[in-house]
Structure formats: structure tokens, C-alpha cells
Amino acid sequence: AQSVTQLGSHVSVSEGALVLLRCNYSSSVPPYLFWYVQYPNQGLQLLLKYTTGATLVKGINGFEAEFKKSETSFHLTKPSAHMSDAAEYFCAVSDKSGAGSYQLTFGKGTKLSVIP
């Protein structure tokens, strides 16, 4: 079974500072990788995704992530944090289950706080 590890359940940054949220996955083959964002009392929405091709992917709201196969990582970054970035972020991997269908496996989430 695939697994996703997000380092740090809670990250605090100052407004204007770099945001770095870490994600590592376990997979024997390159999977599809995602970052989702969840604002308070809302559902999840897709921030960005890696399927194939360019390893640096850009998403909404100025976020980007780099797929590094050698490190099995897919860290999320944003150069300058904004107050509106305060939310919970989930890394996820899509891969075939034992039954042969694809499933999404999520990390436990990282709650981002932005300090004025």
C-alpha cells in the first residue's frame, strides 16, 4: 500500500516569508501526486498536481511543487506567504490498489498559520 508522509502537523510562517511544506511518498513507480488545500469548514480543493512531464509544477495562488524521484518527495513552496494562505494542506498520491483500481491516499495534513 502506498503511504504519504507530511513532515510537521503545524507550520507557522510570518507574512511575506517563504512557505515550505514537506511531503514524501512511498512508491516503486512514479505515482500521480497532488496537493490539496482545505480552508476552515470547507471541502478540499486541488492546489496542483504532478502526472507526467515537467517535474516543477505550478498551481493556484502562487504555489508550486517539485517532484524529485530520487528523494521520493513532492514539497510544496510559495515564495511569500499571505494571510489568506492560512489553511490545512494535504499531500496525496494516486496509485493502483491491490484490487486493481486507482485510489487516493492522503497524508495527515499540515496546518499552515501565517503570522502578521
Place this chain on the structure above:
Amino acid sequence: NAGVTQTPKFQVLKTGQSMTLQCAQDMNHEYMSWYRQDPGMGLRLIHYSVGAGITDQGEVPNGYNVSRSTTEDFPLRLLSAAPSQTSVYFCASSYPGAIKEAFFGQGTRLTVV
């Protein structure tokens, strides 16, 4: 665009009661799934369906039933609610095959007392 619609948004149940959480999508997605979200646990897959008439268990299926009679609807039934089922439930849908993007509903916050 409606996307994925979940009802109700909030529900309080007594232990032992049953209820059905509704999920409907209007994107003609074949793949639908139910997750529960608990603090510090992320999202865990309860059940999923790859098309009408086909369902399978996820990571935490005990205490829940599903059926898929149409492409649009994927209800989740709690047969006999327990306090351990207090959680936020999310329904999601996507195109079949390798999941390239999942669309989520707004969630149902369930409390079992």
C-alpha cells in the same frame, strides 16, 4: 456549476440510530468515494465505486454501507451509529482510470452522542 453536493451539512445522531449521508455529482464521473476526516488522521477512505453497480471497501469500511444505482448518486449509510463515527465525511468524484483530480463536496459534520 454544482459539482459534488453533500447533504446534510450537519447532523447529530444518538448511538444506535441509522442514517444516510447523500452525495450527488453532475460531472458524469464514474469514480466516487467517501472519506472520513479526523483530527491528526488526514482523510481515510471508507468505500469507493468505479461505476454504477460496483462498490468496494476502502481502509475503514466497518459500520458503513454503500450502493451505487446511478452514476450521479453515491449514498453512505450508517447502520447503527457509534460515537467512534463522529467525524467529518467527504464525498469525492473523479474520472475513471488513474485519478488525475478529485472533486470534493463541502462535507457533512456528524456527531454521535
